[in-house]
Amino acid sequence: MSSQILDIHFLNRTRTAIELDVLTLQQFYQPRSIHSMTAAQMTAAQMTAAQMTAAQRVHFNLAMLFTHGEGIHTVDFQPHLYQKQTLLFVAANQVQQFHINPTSDAFMILFTRAFLYQGQEDQPILQHCRILDASLQSPRLQLKDDDYQRFLSLFKEILREYKTTQSAQLQQDLLRDILLRAEHLKQTESTPGALAAYPEFIRFKDKVEQDFAQTHNVKDYAIKLGVTPKLLNQWTQTVVNKPAKTFVDDRVILEIKRLLTHTDLPIKIIAEQTGFDEPTNLIKFYKQRCGQTPALFRSQSR
Secondary structure, three states: OOOOOEEEOOOOOOOOOOOEEEEEHHHHHOOOOHHHOOHHHHHHHHOOHHHHOOOEEEOOEEEEEEEEOOEEEEEOOEEEEEOOOEEEEEOOOOEEEEOOOOOOEEEEEEEOHHHHOOOHHHHHHOOOOHHHOOOOOOOEEEOOHHHHHHHHHHHHHHHHHHHHOOOHHHHHHHHHHHHHHHHHHHHOOOOHHHHHHHHHHHHHHHHHHHHOOOOOOHHHHHHHHOOOHHHHHHHHHHHHOOOHHHHHHHHHHHHHHHHHHHOOOOHHHHHHHOOOOOHHHHHHHHHHHHOOOHHHHHHHHO
């Protein structure tokens, strides 16, 4: 067991001008020249099958359209079943695990936010993209036949353009088309009120992601955002159906679970990394909300 979760940063060794890579799942599994890989692929190529299924915190976004086989892809402790016509997203900073099925295949697009937003004028296009928001519903879409054919055509086209052209603009347009179509399907799961409140909720979510290791107090976040705690509660209740305090605590619990499961760090260090001044405070917090001690969860999760 590692002392930390494996961090995978994006690095394209042959096309440094763009932060995009397009390949298939079968290609990802196979050994390749390290001169034409992202950092994620290079790591995978050097791993055994057992090591490849280890926890990986990705610092880029990943879109997978499954075309063959079936299986499981785990994202932040949630096993997501896939089969043919499954569209699955992993957002930057999430922890994923591959469960290798040699009969499965998928188109994979790895991309960074910097690639998606090349200029200020690009920001509104996907500024509030729910499909890449890990705090919302499942990142999985099971496509109907017509939708699958549309996405399949787009994934094939972006792979073809990636191999044959140096036009980042064309590849950006294709990627945005994929994300916007997926976003449209995802929005059908949301109420009008949740869609309206979502931009404000994102402000709170981003601040929690930035500062949860320093404070768990909703009032602190309200001050930083220039709003009232009551308004934060309204946003979270409308969008994710939970109070603001529960939203903050859930983010802290997720990080604790990540560190308990995927590292050998002692409770004292985990407490320091998740905003507790004493290990006993972390243990009390975790037990109250999860119904068991961190040590018991660690042993069961392994």
